[in-house]
Amino acid sequence: MTQLDSLVGRLNNITIDSSPGLTKERFNEMYGYPGLPVLFTQAFRELPIREKWTPGYLMNALPEKEAVEDSAGNGRMLYQNLEDYLREGPAGYYYKTSRHCEGALSGDWVPLDLFDCWYAGTKAGTPRGRLSWLYVGKTGSQSELHRDIWWTSAWNYLVSGLKVWFIYPPVYNDFIKEDMDAFCVKKILENPDAAAEMTYRPLICVQRPGDLIFIPGHYYHGVYNIADSISLTENFVNETNYDLVRTWFRSRGNRKNINSIEAIVKEGFSNNAFTTKTYGHGHEN
Numbered sequence: 579m580t581q582l583d584s585l586v587g588r589l590n591n592i593t594i595d596s597s598p599g600l601t602k603e604r605f606n607e608m609y610g611y612p613g614l615p616v617l618f619t620q621a622f623r624e625l626p627i628r629e630k631w632t633p634g635y636l637m638n639a640l641p642e643k644e645a646v647e648d649s650a651g652n653g654r655m656l657y658q659n660l661e662d663y664l665r666e667g668p669a670g671y672y673y674k675t676s677r678h679c680e681g682a683l684s685g686d687w688v689p690l691d692l693f694d695c696w697y698a699g700t701k702a703g704t705p706r707g708r709l710s711w712l713y714v715g716k717t718g719s720q721s722e723l724h725r726d727i728w729w730t731s732a733w734n735y736l737v738s739g740l741k742v743w744f745i746y747p748p749v750y751n752d753f754i755k756e757d758m759d760a761f762c763v764k765k766i767l768e769n770p771d772a773a774a775e776m777t778y779r780p781l782i783c784v785q786r787p788g789d790l791i792f793i794p795g796h797y798y799h800g801v802y803n804i805a806d807s808i809s810l811t812e813n814f815v816n817e818t819n820y821d822l823v824r825t826w827f828r829s830r831g832n833r834k835n836i837n838s839i840e841a842i843v844k845e846g847f848s849n850n851a852f853t854t855k856t857y858g859h860g861h862e863n
């Protein structure tokens with residue numbers, strides 16, 4: 579961890595917003611429309627899952643087996659439930675599930691309507707439900723460098739543990755695409771001194787329990803669990819980023835999918851009341 583500590587001091591941080599509350603209008607204006615990554619350290623501190631989703635509670639609530647991937651990226655996979663993973667999952671494997679969207683756990687949380695998603699519950703297209711995942715990662719597991727599904731934006735709320743995020747400004751994207759290995763998390767961690775001296779350096783962010791990070795869809799990012807971590811993440815498309823998501827679908831050229839996203843955008847705009855929604859201090863909604 580000392581090497582990582584020194585990296586934290588030498589790479590630039592993303593914006594840290596420690597205001598006690600947040601409205602949808604302020605989020606959209608400051609971060610959503612401009613597409614700027616940000617760490618909120620106060621506004622989401624009191625989400626009930628922070629107390630409730632302990633490893634023991636989640637183990638009981640998630641008895642089903644899941645595909646658990648070796649996050650080092652060599653394609654290895656195990657089939658384990660959360661209890662097996664936490665007790666005996668090999669180092670580097672990462673447990674991810676969407677089962678919190680149904681059954682017992684679904685009553686513990688509500689989607690954050692600040693980041694409302696036009697895709698979830700849409701009447702247009704063929705939705706597969708929410709783009710929502712619960713991540714449980716033991717120390718040393720990681721999410722290798724990537725951009726998110728369909729170039730959607732994402733928020734990630736840390737329930738417990740500690741994560742470090744490496745986030746590349748989009749002006750580097752062409753260089754990254756040419757040589758993903760040169761920018762990957764593994765490489766940074768193997769040689770933090772070299773990473774701190776690179777011409778194209780990532781921004782860094784250490785995420786602590788109660789912190790919520792926002793990552794716009796055009797930013798490559800990678801994440802490393804410095805401690806055993808539990809987080810909830812959702813991806814979304816709405817008025818702030820629909821054009822980027824539409825660009826992703828258009829670039830793939832599948833006419834049926836393009837028609838679906840066009841319909842989702844149309845439906846999103848016609849439903850969008852842009853009402854005031856507030857999180858944290860004040861709860862004005």
Ligand SMILES: O=C(O)CCC(=O)C(=O)O
Binds near residue numbers: 713741800801
């Ligand atoms: O918590 C993590 O491992 C990062 C998740 C992430 O980057 C993603 O879901 O896109």
